[in-house]
Amino acid sequence: MEVKVNFLTGEEMELKLEGINPALANSLRRVILREVPVMAVDELEVKFNDSALHDEIIAHRLAMIPLKTPLRGYNLPEECKCEGAGCPKCTVTLSLSKEGPHTVTSGDLQSSDENVVPVSPSIPIVRLEKGQKLELTAFARLGRGKQHAKWQPGIASYKYQPIVRVDPGKCDGCGECVEVCPPGILQPSDGKVVVGEVDKCILCRMCEKACKRRAVTVSFDDSRFIFRVESHGSLKPEQLFLQAVEILAEKCREFEKLVGKLEEKG
Ligand code: SF4
Ligand code: SF4
Ligand SMILES: [Zn+2]
Structure with missing residues (x-):
């Protein structure tokens, strides 16, 4: 090629x-x-939510915020030693605590890893009026677009x-x-x-x-x-393409091995 x-x-x-x-x-x-894994919010603990939006809607909005994703350093939850329970090797914590009047945006999320942060700080999440409060902890993990659109990288x-x-x-x-x-x-x-x-x-x-x-x-x-290729910002477009080439090559090698085993049996 x-x-x-x-x-x-x-x-x-x-x-x-x-x-x-x-x-x-x-x-x-x-x-x-x-197939190219990127980070997205996958779980939420809501401590206070006096906003006009239900917890589920806030969770949905947070999940769809693209997060910058380092190419190395994190395991997919299913491949992690914690078996998906959540640990520093597979999970990033994003904390948020705000009181109104304030428009809560992606920039208000405080990440436990400076390399895993929202692609843009100005994505609106919810408007808090005077006296309203939102406090939560979100957990981001690697995933693939075939599991959910929030992990589709572009x-x-x-x-x-x-x-x-x-x-x-x-x-x-x-x-x-x-x-x-x-x-x-x-x-x-x-x-x-x-x-x-x-x-x-x-x-x-x-x-x-x-x-x-x-x-x-x-x-x-x-x-x-x-x-x-148009990236949502989690990875650069050239990284998306090169990752795809690597993943496809690995799939071909696996397929070759399986065919080899079948031939041995036959
Ligand atoms: S009209 Fe223009 S765009 Fe359409 S086929 Fe002809 S050259 Fe291509
Ligand atoms: S439409 Fe007219 S200008 Fe266009 S290729 Fe045909 S003859 Fe030429
Ligand atoms: Zn883990």
Whole structure:
């Protein structure tokens, strides 16, 4: 597999993957969504809650706050020596104690580990009016997106590499295709039309339908992919991709071993 980075920011990444098939591209996408572990609030002890929201709603809001997640240092609860009971090797404590008038936000959570904190301090949790109080302890643990959406670390998607061609011998420069192209990648040039940033093509084929002279053709290459990762902030997008590659490789090794055992038996 050849990988080229189209762009990379703190939250988003676009790659060009070449020399793989749709099954592998889709496996990488699914592993990012479902298998890469990140931290999320999983349990709550509420001491006081005079706010307008029930404990369960507060718990739900806390669980959906993305938490920065170190790549090493914590065990998955099911793999921890405490067997999921909760210990410093698998659990981070986030404490909160506030009185109104105050809008409680993610920034009010005090973490037992400075490396496991909300991705943003300004996510609203609840509004406390004068005389109202909220005091609680939340416990965050590693988990996977396939268990609950709160552990889904981001969004991953891909599309086949678009191929858009304009036949200059047939094109009369009428501009119909330019008008209908949603991302605006077809541009007039010297009485004809040229293709701009083809990676932005969404393969809608509106240009083909609009062209009465059949001068424009749209196709794709299913061995090349434009692969996009958007992180919720727990891990960087490149970490999500690399973790997914490692996890998928490990799954393949396990599968190979199981097939080997079956062959020995057979
Ligand atoms: S619609 Fe067809 S003929 Fe008209 S500019 Fe586009 S490609 Fe050329
Ligand atoms: S297929 Fe759609 S997005 Fe792609 S060039 Fe044609 S009109 Fe534009
Ligand atoms: Zn533990």
